[in-house]
Amino acid sequence: MFLRRNHSMPRRGENIWKRSDGRWEGRYIKDRDMKGKAIYGFVYGKTYAEAKQKKQLCLSELGKGKTDPKTECLFEAATQAWLQQIEEKVRESTYSKYRRLCSSYICPFLGKITLDNLTEEKMDKFTEYLLKNGGASENTLSPKTVLDILTVTKQILKYRKIDVNIKLPKQKKPSIRILTRNDQRKLEEHLVGSEDPIRLGILFDLYTGLRLGELCALKWSDIDFQNASVHVRCSVSRIQDPDPAAKKRTKLILERPKTESSERDIPLPRFLLNYLLQHRGRDSAYLLTGTEKLIEPRCFSLKYKRILKSCNLEKYNFHALRHTFATRCVENGFDIKALSEILGHSDIKTTLSRYVHPSMEMKRREMDKLSVIFNSSAVFSH
DSSP: OOOOOOTTTTTTTTEEOOOTSSEEEEEEHHHEEOOOOOEEEEEEESHHHHHHHHHHHHHHHHTTTTGGGGGGBBHHHHHHHHHHHHHSSSSSSHHHHHHHHHIIIHHHHTTTGGGGOOOOHHHHHHHHHHHHHHHHOOOOOHHHHHHHHHHHHHHHHTTTTTOOOOOOOOOOOOOOOOOHHHHHHHHHHTTTTTTOOOHHHHHHTTTTOOOOOHTTOEEEEEEGGTTTTEOOOOOEEEEEOTTTTTTSSSEEEEEEOOSGGGEEEEEEEEEHHHHHHHHHOOSSOOOOOOOOSSHHHHHHHHHHHHHHHHHTTTOOTHHHHHHHHHHHHTTOOOOOOHHHHHOOOOOOOHHHHHHOOOHHHHHHHHHHHHOOOOOHHHOOOO
């Protein structure tokens, strides 16, 4: 004797059940929200078989077009595969940044969504969420941070050959205040003559335009006194330590500069070279410490701000020195291509669009050149 299976009864795990009103209800996952949480669809029938048939029809409709198995994996799996693929190809600090963006912003919202379910509409909602509530304690994120997150997301999709349009948010050009000539003169008067290596470093940056990490990594051996130049080969940054056994969550690293063009030789003006000779340290010592121990960018920035405060100057951030250097070079007729290479830019457009801040004095000087046209114009010769 054996029991025949009742084909009108639901199987365990099918998500089909009989309601109190006598109808049969079936539930299925039709989508996922930005956090990967399931969004359910429901079907109803007079019998179990009818509800099951309707559910299978809905799942079949959802499954149409899923012929490529590469699209059926979760976004978080694609993210991990992409991170593994680029780890050996980018700088350690770059990889750390990508990994942080993926773990903090991308995977918590897109991780549980399958690649085939990623649509332009979902990406628009993701972008909107990041701009409005994506930060800590659901605060807003800056357009620059959102742009970085979406750029990484696009790279992951490109790696998996998934074509989804992602609209990048418009980004306002950051406002960088360069030192006025009076403020620069005031700062230089405070710096010159001091034996403090921090003050020497600030003066050095005013006339070389190094990035903060590059300046912190600079040793006296990088200065070629014979050829009057400085070799930029390294950069310092603090990144998250991925080692779970590490005592600290972050670590200080010394690595090559951000791009190939950032590794460069910068000619030094004669007056700066003579000043450096008067304060020359051991080749093995760092310029900013005078010892074989380097200073991290954050600590140097704090010292820099204290020096500005002691000079009663406005709170220019350190990057303003680099912009000030570029602007002074343009004001003095520098060749733009040469300036671009000195700054370590891979594209001359970056130099022109981001680092040149013409003063009103400079604009007036350029406009006065129209006097030649005015003086030679026949209209005004009578």
